[in-house]
Amino acid sequence: MIYDVIVVGAGASGLVAAMSAAKRGARVCILEAKNSAGKSILTSGNGRCNFSNANLDAGHYNDPEFVTTVFGPNPKETVTKFFESLGLWYITDEEGRMFPRSRAATSVLNVVMNRVKALGIEILYNAKVQYAEPPQDKQESWKIHTEEGQCFQAGKVIWCAGGGSSKYLSNLKLPVVHEQKTLCPLAVTPKPPKYLNGVRAWCLVTVSDNHKKILFKETGEVLWRPYGISGIVIFNASRLSHPGDTIELDFVEEKSEEELKNDLDKRLLTFDDRSDIQKDFLEGVLHPALSDFIMHLPGVIKDKHIDTACLAHALKHLNYKIESPADTEHAQITKGGLDTKSFDANTMSSYEYPTFYACGEVLNIDAPCGGYNLSWAWLSALKAADSI
Ligand SMILES: Cc1cc2nc3c(=O)[nH]c(=O)nc-3n(C[C@H](O)[C@H](O)[C@H](O)COP(=O)(O)OP(=O)(O)OC[C@H]3O[C@@H](n4cnc5c(N)ncnc54)[C@H](O)[C@@H]3O)c2cc1C
Structure with a gap:
């Protein structure tokens, strides 16, 4: 089976990228290393999921120029319209932080997963990707190899495997900015x-x-x-x-x-x-x-x-x-990652491999606490899916 799109990682950016690509008619498969999806969504915001912020100014991020292009003119409206379309009710606190009205992170994951299921997206769990083999010529597809020895093929790959996952891409020789756990004590x-x-x-x-x-x-x-x-x-x-x-x-x-x-x-x-x-x-x-x-x-x-x-x-x-x-085991994000200089902010695709896309934390984009990091995951995923 050759998929149109393989998404690596069923986290915040992966689920949204897969959903948006499938909505446009692509045949999508998600490969997820763990035995369930969206674990980081569930732990976010102390179990309440601070999923966005009313002030999504690009100045909150380490690379405002790249983020501005990805976000477009109305990032908050893009995020809220997206979640409203999934049926999520939300509240905004006095600091601009946005939470599901239920104050339960499960609400965010559930509305996303309901749509993923409705779109018939295949998710393969316990499928830890070891490396991605690029196509040799335009006719060929990507071959995605898992730790378990399976190989999946697709015309396009969206890499959404989160902070620190650039190590699985070393064969692609994409530039990587030093990675370090942060947002911690x-x-x-x-x-x-x-x-x-x-x-x-x-x-x-x-x-x-x-x-x-x-x-x-x-x-x-x-x-x-x-x-x-x-x-x-x-x-x-x-x-x-x-x-x-x-x-x-x-x-x-x-x-x-x-x-x-x-x-x-x-x-x-x-x-x-x-x-x-x-x-x-x-x-x-x-x-x-x-x-x-x-x-x-x-x-x-x-x-x-x-x-x-x-x-x-x-x-x-x-x-x-x-x-x-300190206590980096529980750090909220990894800063550093795939260098944004080798990616097109208009499409999230690599200049070197135009059918390879990266979204979310694997890229060298980080921001403080307050819903900015999840916003980056959602918006970069929507951008990639738009261009696919
Ligand atoms: C405790 C905690 C609290 C947080 N709270 C907030 C908050 O309130 N607001 C906010 O904005 N941000 C918060 N964050 C940060 C936010 O969760 C992340 O920025 C966001 O989840 C990143 O999305 P992502 O899609 O890039 O990665 P993730 O959501 O981490 O998803 C990556 C997925 O890829 C899978 N994966 C990894 N490697 C492989 C592989 N080799 N093969 C296949 N699958 C793989 C992982 O299992 C995972 O499911 C928090 C983080 C933590 C840890």
Whole structure:
């Protein structure tokens, strides 16, 4: 059997590419390494699937020029119309993040799978592709070889096997940008004390390199772990930072250090001699474990008195050195991948192999948390299917 199109990977981009190609009359088969489809859709957004964002500006991505061409003029409308056509009801939260109305990732996968089934698309599970053999001449088809020794043929291949899957394409000699797991926690030095494990605080997070160049600045909730720090804002920082960079937490973003010192001086006047000032001074300002940590930093208490200048500085500049990405097993994406320079953003096809298409995370396109990465998967898949 020779298919019109073989899609490799039944994840976010693969299911949509297959569906859209089949809708246009192509005979499509999906090869999927696992025993079920869309596992990454189900785990996304903590099981709620933040499937898109109301502001899909290409500036959120690492390669805005390529993304702009793929997205076209109205990416949000393209995504919402597509999901509306599948019958998905959705909500948009105050940060612009879009979720299924049910807040259940299964809703997104189910509406997609219902249409995949209705279109009669064949999905072969436990079919892990090892390599793709290009056609020798225009009459020949692609031969897709699986780990199990099977070979499938098709006129066109859409590669949708996700982050890190470029290794299966090494025989094609397409340029690859170094791949690295990201959108994950960060291991830092000094290591936070164990008693901070699980503590959260809202901070302005700034990452700067050795030359003090600011690489990242965003406000969000930081979560302390024994190896370092986590939370969505830290995931976003991990994407733009490197080992050796400095990450600074500012607990009182709304005040300058001087204003904060003045406020702390006034606050000091409200404490009398009977107070356990070291324990109580930051009550209501920070989580008790975090206030304990800050109050014990060198220089904050001198001769049983609070040095408000030192405390204001500590609250504005809690600094760590970034050691490495952490807990990468659970990282949300892989940055790097197939170099976009060797692909046409108008079609998603390779310049070297015009019947080979790539979509989703396998390409060197990444973005912060917020529904941008799934949006890239959907929109790049729709673009490829359009041109097929
Ligand atoms: C925990 C977690 C939470 C996330 N939350 C969000 C979120 O809320 N919003 C958001 O926008 N993004 C989120 N993401 C990122 C998002 O899921 C991915 O960017 C998106 O799924 C990428 O789509 P894809 O089609 O490129 O790859 P995938 O969806 O990963 O699909 C790739 C498919 O290919 C299969 N495959 C791999 N290798 C082979 C092979 N050799 N042969 C055959 N099949 C193969 C895989 O089994 C998989 O089914 C999250 C990711 C994770 C891990």
